[in-house]
Amino acid sequence: MTKVYCIGCGLVTPVGNAPSEVLSAVRAGKSAFRLYDGWPEPYYASLLDREGFEGPSFFDHIALQAARTAVQEAGIDASGARVGLVLSTIKGNIEKIDTDDVSLAAAAETLAQGLGVKTKPVVVSNACISGLAALLQGVRMIRSGAYDHIIVVGAEVQSRFIVTGFQSLKALSLNPCKPFDADRDGLNVGEAAAAMVLSAHPVPFDPHPVSENYFSGRDPKNQFPETSTEPALQGDPKNQFSETSTEPALQGDPKNQFPETSTKPALQGDPKNQFPETSTKPAPVIPSEASVSPWEIVDGAVRNDANHISGPSRTGEGSYNALRYVLEGVSAEELAFVNVHGTATRYNDQMEAIALNRAGLQEVPVNALKGIFGHTMGAAGILESIVSMKACDAGVVLPTQGFSQMGVEPAVNVSAQERKTDKKAFVKLLSGFGGVNGALLFRKGGAR
Amino acid sequence: MKQVSIPSGASLTELYRKWVGDYPKFFKMDTLSKLGFLLTEMLVRDEPDRFTFREDRAVLVFSREGCVANDRHYAESMKDFPSPALFVYTLPNIVSGEISIRNKWGGESSDYVLASYDEARIWDLVRQAFQDKCTQSALVAWIDCTSDNEWVTNAWLVDKTEML
Numbered sequence: 001m002t003k004v005y006c007i008g009c010g011l012v013t014p015v016g017n018a019p020s021e022v023l024s025a026v027r028a029g030k031s032a033f034r035l036y037d038g039w040p041e042p043y044y045a046s047l048l049d050r051e052g053f054e055g056p057s058f059f060d061h062i063a064l065q066a067a068r069t070a071v072q073e074a075g076i077d078a079s080g081a082r083v084g085l086v087l088s089t090i091k092g093n094i095e096k097i098d099t100d101d102v103s104l105a106a107a108a109e110t111l112a113q114g115l116g117v118k119t120k121p122v123v124v125s126n127a128c129i130s131g132l133a134a135l136l137q138g139v140r141m142i143r144s145g146a147y148d149h150i151i152v153v154g155a156e157v158q159s160r161f162i163v164t165g166f167q168s169l170k171a172l173s174l175n176p177c178k179p180f181d182a183d184r185d186g187l188n189v190g191e192a193a194a195a196m197v198l199s200a201h202p203v204p205f206d207p208h209p210v211s212e213n214y215f216s217g218r219d220p221k222n223q224f225p226e227t228s229t230e231p232a233l234q235g236d237p238k239n240q241f242s243e244t245s246t247e248p249a250l251q252g253d254p255k256n257q258f259p260e261t262s263t264k265p266a267l268q269g270d271p272k273n274q275f276p277e278t279s280t281k282p283a284p285v286i287p288s289e290a291s292v293s294p295w296e297i298v299d300g301a302v303r304n305d306a307n308h309i310s311g312p313s314r315t316g317e318g319s320y321n322a323l324r325y326v327l328e329g330v331s332a333e334e335l336a337f338v339n340v341h342g343t344a345t346r347y348n349d350q351m352e353a354i355a356l357n358r359a360g361l362q363e364v365p366v367n368a369l370k371g372i373f374g375h376t377m378g379a380a381g382i383l384e385s386i387v388s389m390k391a392c393d394a395g396v397v398l399p400t401q402g403f404s405q406m407g408v409e410p411a412v413n414v415s416a417q418e419r420k421t422d423k424k425a426f427v428k429l430l431s432g433f434g435g436v437n438g439a440l441l442f443r444k445g446g447a448r
Numbered sequence: 449m450k451q452v453s454i455p456s457g458a459s460l461t462e463l464y465r466k467w468v469g470d471y472p473k474f475f476k477m478d479t480l481s482k483l484g485f486l487l488t489e490m491l492v493r494d495e496p497d498r499f500t501f502r503e504d505r506a507v508l509v510f511s512r513e514g515c516v517a518n519d520r521h522y523a524e525s526m527k528d529f530p531s532p533a534l535f536v537y538t539l540p541n542i543v544s545g546e547i548s549i550r551n552k553w554g555g556e557s558s559d560y561v562l563a564s565y566d567e568a569r570i571w572d573l574v575r576q577a578f579q580d581k582c583t584q585s586a587l588v589a590w591i592d593c594t595s596d597n598e599w600v601t602n603a604w605l606v607d608k609t610e611m612l
Contacts, residue, residue, distance in 0.1 A: 039526075090539065097516075097523045104540070104561040105512045120569065123561035125514060125540040133558060140576040161519075164526050165535035301580060304548040304557040306501065310536045317554060321503055325582060433536065434545030436557055 004139045005294040005445070007149075008074025008197035009386045010066040013373060014046050014190070017069070023390045027418055029401050031372045033176055033188060039160045041167055044174050046190040046374040047158060059093050060107065063155035064114040066193035071115065074197035076149050078115045084147045085112050085121040088134035088154035089378035095159035111153060119147075128341065128432030129302065130154065131194070131381020132440055136300035138198040148200055154382040155193035162377075163189060169310070171345055179342035179368035179400055180349045180414045182407035187343040190374025194383035202294045202445060293445040295389045301325035305435035312347050316355030318437035319429065323359040326427065326441040335364050336423035337397045337415065339388045341430045342368020343375055344402065348431060353408035355429075355437075367415040371401030381438070385428045389442060397421050450605045452490040454483060457597045467493060476533065477546060478518040480593045484509060484543035485550060487589055487603035492551065499552050506556040506577055506586040507544040510570050514540035514561050517593050547587065556580055565590055565600065575611050584608050 011017050014032035015025035025031070032046045048062065055061050071078050085108070092107040093100060100106075108121040124134040131154040138150035166172045166189065173186035303321040305313035313319075338361055340352050356362060369384050376383055391398045397419040404416065424444035431437045454463065460482045464474050467489045474485060492498065518537045525531040536542065541559035548557050556577065562569055574588050589603035 094519065097519060102519070103513050103516055105563045108561070109563060120563060120566075122569075122573065125559050125561055126557075127539045127541050137558075137573075137576070140579050143579055144572070144576050146572070161523060161526060161538075164530040165522065165532075165538060168530040168532040168535055301582070302556045302558055303503065304507070304545065304554055306548045306552045306554045308549065309542050309545045321554060325580075432541075433539050434541040434557065435548055436541060436545065 002143045002145075002200050004142050004297050005199050005202045006196050006297065006389065007199045007202070007294055008070040008072070008076070010069030010073065010195040011383065011386060012048065012062045012066045012193040013383065014048050014192070015372065019386065019390050022387060023394060026369065026372050026387060026391075026398050027396070029372070029399065031176070031401065033374065035174070038167070039164055042174070043163050043167065043172055044176070044188050045158060046188065048191045057093055057096070057110070059089070059155060059157045060110050060114070062157070062193035063087070063107070063111050063153050066155065066195040067111065067115055067151055067153045070195035070197045071151060074149065074199065076197060076199070078151065079118050080148070081118065082146070082148040083117060084119050084138070084141050084150045085115065085117045086134045086138050086141070086150055086152045087111055087121055087123045088125070088130040088152065088382065089123065089156055090125060090127060090130055091156065091159070091162055091377070094161045095157070097161065115151065117151065125378075126302065126432065126436050127434050128375070128377060129381060129430040129436050129438040130378045131383070132300065132385075132428060132430045132438040133302055133381070135196065135198070135297060135381060135385065135440060136302065136438070139297050139300065142198060142200050150198045151195060152198060152382060153193070153195040154379040156377040156379050157191050158189050173344065176402055177344035177370050177374070178402040179344045179370050180353070180366070180406070180408055180412070181344070181403045182405040184344040184346065184349060184407055187345055187370065188374040190376040192373055192376040192379040192383050194379045194386055196382055196386065198297065296443050296445050298441040298443050299326050300438065300440040302436060302438045305437065307435055309435060310433050312351035312431055313435070314351070316351045316358060318435060319352060319355035319431055319439070320358040322437045322439035323355060323361070323427070323429070326439045327359065330441065332361055332364050334423060334425050335361070336392050336421040336426050337365040337367055337388070338427045338429055339384055340366055340368050342370050342400065344370055350408050351431065352429065353410060353412050356412050357410045361412070362410065363413055365397045365415040365419060366412045367398050367400045368403070369398065371403070381428065381430055385440065385442065388426050388428060392421070392424060392426060392444065395420055395422060449610055450491050452487055452603050453601045454486060454599070456599050460486060471550065478515065478537035478542070479596045479599070480515050480518060480591060481537065481543040481546045483591050483593060483599060483601055484547050484589055487591070487601060488547045488551065488587055491587065491603060491605045501552045501554055503554045503582055504584040505553050506558070506580070506583045507547050507553060508574055508577055508586050508588050509541070509544045509559045510562055510573070510590045511540065511592045512562060512564060513592050513594055515542070517595050543591065555583055565592065574606065578608050578611050
């Protein structure tokens, strides 16, 4: 089966856009939550700063920004004949329902045009598991043999439509959410955009190809011959995410935010900052194995509870079945953690605990990121997967912000504080309305 | 491959009484879900061992408009008193959830939005969905519901063997 790699990432979040910045925020427990005036009920949320934004659609804007960052990092030509686009969102531009075409098809078309994608986009809209399902769709499109690269983009902006809906269901907490905690009392909504470029090729951008052993990950010193320092700096994902290239993105003139050929800023930063873990000298740069060997999405599954449209199964049926599928032949020992949905509603977290126990994962560290980002809906699967990959690269299991006392039965191994790990595989888990559940298995190339 | 459709504007209540009659939850559904529910009934009503939990059948629903018709109803209610009963149908995939619940299908359920009706594209995506080793058959539907009495539908029941 064709291996599918993640060769580029892009983020737009309220706690930063550069993955390193976002990871630092999560590790420090820093979020952007605050109480907002509602319609009329107030709501507690993690929203993006719209100050200075004047374009026609903030949703289109952040989706494009995340996608362009990922494409730039991957170093691919988005207009290539074998490049596809998958959009994950639940409500897209719904806030403009009284005036505009708010179909998700229209949003995908706008995104495709902005990116210059020539193939026809597809939207995967599977409630809260949309991002995960979109990544799986991207994997399948590459495995079909028809595509080399798939740009998978997830985005969600919050609006009166969504907030009043969740309020009508009594699903929102007016306090910071507490995933898996005994006192959890509901979710917080969040805004974000996240994108990945998936590829059949682990080497996205390689103007000076070297031998196949280059990416075998056995001996980092042999992987970067002295002469290839320059191209390596251009092609390596970490370099392109310099702090300076993403920070101004939400400020000022939108036209300046997406320079068509903005590879320059990525190459300007101080090399010391670009390889903080492995390099103290500007050159030659010998990157860690983590930076050369890309993450692989091994497989995924979507399963339905066949139980209720807005309540999860009491037996965790769909979630368990999805886990069982992706973990076939995989030892729980191999997993650094399971990054769960963890919305902090009573029913979701309880259901996930049951599913994890049924799947034999009760000892594996579990973490949830909703206490930092809130529930970012269509972005969640991609955002939380990217943060999980970066955490694994940094050798840590991220803490679960908001959790302090076990509130599910049977218990699971919730990671309340940050822990170290040297494992290079994890599972991303999500569930949603419509009875859908999804699981994806990520593994660092060569691990196992 | 079996194929069915429901003419735009047809009385869904009449179809329900003709094909089903014993599933009152039908009346709570939005039009998109009613259409998906009825199309499925028309395709599988004679199958043996109905209502036995199975994981080997996927539900794959395609449209352009998603659940926009119901979204408009919720948006109206929101200005006065937001209706939770309408809000839960403001997701394009609730239709596949309703189909899965009715039939006890615990396999994959996925909802896709395309720019227009494009059979070649639909079958490409269906073929890709069969990469899931568990999936042996699929309920495939194009349900484009623009209002409570305007829609375009086509639904098929396909076996993996027909997709190879």
